[in-house]
Amino acid sequence: MNANLTGYTGDPRIRLTEWLPWIVAAAAFFLLPEYLALGVRILIFILFALSLDLILGYAGIITLGHSAFFGLGAYVAGCLSAKAGVSDPFVQLAAAAGAAGLLGVLTGAVILRTRALTLLMLTMAITSILLEIANKWTSMTGGADGLSGVTVAPILGAFKFDLFGRVAFIYCLAALFVAWLLVRRLIYSPFGAMLTGMRENTMRMHAVGAPVYMRLIAVYTISAVMAGVAGALLTQTNQFVGLNVLGFELAGELLVMLILGGVGRIYGAFVGPVVYLVVQDYLAKQFPEYWYFGIGFILVLVVIFAPGGILGLLDKIRLGGRSS
Amino acid sequence: MILYVISVGLSVTMGLMGFINLAHGVFAMAGGYVFATSLGRLGLPFPVALVAAFLFTALLSIALERLLYSRLYSAGELAQVLFTIGLIFMSVAVARALYGTLAPPVFLPDYLRGQVHVLGRDFPTYRVFIIVFSFLIILGLWFGVERTRWGAMVRAAVDHRAMAQSVGINTRLLFTLTFALGSGLAGLGGGLGADIIAVQPSYPSEHLVFFLIVVALGGLGSLRGPFIAALLLGIADTACKYWVPELGAFLIYAATIGVLLWRPMGLFGTRV
Amino acid sequence: MTPVLETQKLCKSFGALTVAQNIDFRLYAGDRHALIGPNGAGKTTFVNMLMGALAPSSGRIHLGGEDVTRVRQAQRVKRGLGRTFQINALFKQLPVLDNVALGIAERRGEAPHMWRPASSHREVIQEAQELLSTLGLGDDARIPVKDLPYGKQRLVEIAIALGLSPKVLLLDEPAAGVPSMESERILKVLDRLPPEIAILIIEHDMDLVFRFARRITVLVQGEVLTEGAPGEIAHDRRVHQVYLGEQHHA
Secondary structure, X not given: OOOOOOOOOOOOOOOHHHHHHHHHHXXXXXXXXXHHHHHHHHHHHHHHHHXXXXXXXXXXXXXXXXXXXXXXXXXXXXXXXXXXXXXXXXHHHHHHHHHHHHHHHHHHHHHOOOOHHHHHHHHHHHHHHHHHHHHHOHHHHOHHHOEOOOOOOOEOOOEOOOOOOHHHHHHHHHHHHHHHHHHHHHHHOHHHHHXXXXXXXXXXXXXXXXXXXHHHHHHHHHHHHHHHHHHHHHXXXXXXXOHHHHOHHHHHHHHHHHXXXXXXXXXXXXXXXXXXXXXXXXXXHHOHHHHHHHHHHHHHHHHHHOOOHHHHHHHHHHOOOOOO | OHHHHHHHHHHHHHHHHOOOOOOHHHHHHHHHHHHHHHHOOOOOOHHHHHHHHHHHXXXXXXXXXXXXXXXXXXXXHHHXXXXXHHHXXXXXXXXXXXXXOXXXXXXXXXXXXXXXXXXXXXXXXXXXXXXXXXXXXXXXXXXXXXXXXXXXXXXXXXXXXXHHHHOOOOHHHHHHHHHHHHHHHHHHHHHHHHHOOOOOOOHHHHOHHHHHHHHHXXXXXXXXXXXXXXXXXHHHHHHHHHHXXXXXXXXXXXXXXXXXXXXXXXXOOOEO | OOOOEEEEEEEEEEOOEXXXXXXXXXXXXXXXXXXXXXXXXXXXXXXXXXXXXXOOOEEEEEEOOEEOOOOOHHHHHHOOEEEEOOOOOOOOOOEHHHHHHHHHHHHHOOOOOOOOOHHHOHHHHHHHHHHHHHOOOHHHOOOEHHHOOHHHHHHHHHHHHHHOOOOEEEEEOOOOOOOHHHHHHHHHHHHOOOOOOEEEEEOOOHHHHHHHOOEEEEEEOOEEEEEEXXXXXXXXXXXXXXXXXXXXXX
């Protein structure tokens, strides 16, 4: 974790290397037009992973329940469109963000009083509740069949989603860019320094007068909003939402993506999903039975041998073996 | 009740050893598969099949513990969570490859089928059997943990490993055996419950929440706790399904959240 | 004169185990007060209760004249109570400056700000830098705490507490574990602490206690054995008995 770059002694200016992801994205747009659908999925998951990194990597809260916000955002956007006929994309996003944020505040207030196992279990329980609701409330959510008939009006009145995913890609890229700027601001701010403090030594934070509980709820809510927006984007670009958005597999996969990239450093959330989804796209089609096994295996390997993820390994190589 | 037997194994490993083992359901599933296969394909008698489930799972857990788990005892919660999730993914894939997605059929012996007349009402024999069996297991465990030297050693080792080592307790062996016991119990539970809770590849992730709920509600570090929690949850679940079937498991989750708000350490917890 | 910190009949039990019994304690502005007692006497438990990290079983705590028995730790800190930990509670991966700045930012209310970068909060940084300089850590500002020698880490511990501009400072064995070469530096820092702050120091090192304290309270098995000036304590036979075999120097 590059603690020297954030905080009070840090340097908040955007470094050249930080523009790399955006250059790559632009290049992909022009050079790989057949893969834009995959690209859209990657962008959405980067946003999702970023939201998880805020809570997991920076605030240090272990949760398996982020799908709750993702799924809620996805369904809110879907239901708003398919059931209430609201097809303006920004209204859908706003509604998803609002719903996820509300859930974040409410559940955060409840579960952030607990820690470790209890907290983990509660996050899963909340997701399970939402899954039950989505499953049973078939009139609204389509139940196990999912909700189709989601329409999204042309963005800004002019750009309709096309078959090749060009508009979707730019749309998601823009959303991710905004999110990135905001998260970056947050990380470099005093609030971000405080998050690091909370993660490093919660006891000390209490002893310097920080209202730890309130701050955790704040970052949890922000993270929930981001996840909700990511979910909505998924619904909008797929024009469909199904029960899998609330499933354990998705939550597990997201965790893998983030760990793969490296936790607690914004760009881990960028690297992880790219590597995971690209490899999945290639391998899962060829060897579906082995894919799941391979993922589990890689996760075990990473945890035992490379806890810092890909970026952590790169750091080690760069610093010549000195622990980062 | 079966879920108690499975969950108590988790309470043992998590509560006594402090290791967040989300892959606990994997051992239950493994036990379930072994049990079903022993009964069905191998044609072994019921008690033998149960023992096979227990032993296989215990041995499997020993292998995993020696090779993998033991590296992570001091690694922090996140690493443990991630690792066990990885295990879940791997085992789900293996189960799917070996057994497909459908649950293997369970052939209960004749003496356990049918109904039994207790206190003026008819109950399915098998369920009564499970309740009695689970009760015996709790007694055995309680006795083992509270009254024997083994139990005292485990508790000492968990409280302060270095201290226990310096007193001559072989903590490594102790942890391995305790883990084997907890996982074996899970396997036993998976086998016992195979008739009622289908053994499928989705088993570990599907029921994970429930195991965790039982342990968290009951309180870590307690044996009584998960039993009472499983009992209450079982009753509540049946009652809900009877009166308000549309709400399903929803109420269980809501109740869990409610109880934990009131008592964050669980009903009988001694440590969070 | 009202005491800045006071406890009345403070008690704490864990089941059958009583770790604090009817502790009456008073601390006035500018005091240099030491709390001594054999191991297990309940000194750190007492500090934890004063801070609000541990709830007492019964009794009252008053800070600045107000009853804070039910007030949370963070609130007490805001009202002027600071502490150091016996075992360093530092942000090890972070630079020294950040360690101190976090507390200063809290005090100034700038900690929840989410927009401007932390490095642009000039006053916080300047105050942190000045504080570090007075403690002799000025050149170490950008070094991660984990790279400092233990003695300097103990100083950072004190620096963080000072950054909160406390009216009352609870020091839990500030020189514990510090090699004797470096403890002199800590002692100098303690000597130069602002005179208006009330300081309660828990210590085993009797040299430090008799050099530093103007009043001493002796705690044994959760109860106050006696309280008085250093000279009285040094000659109190009961104190000698309690410390039989443990005494360094009287």
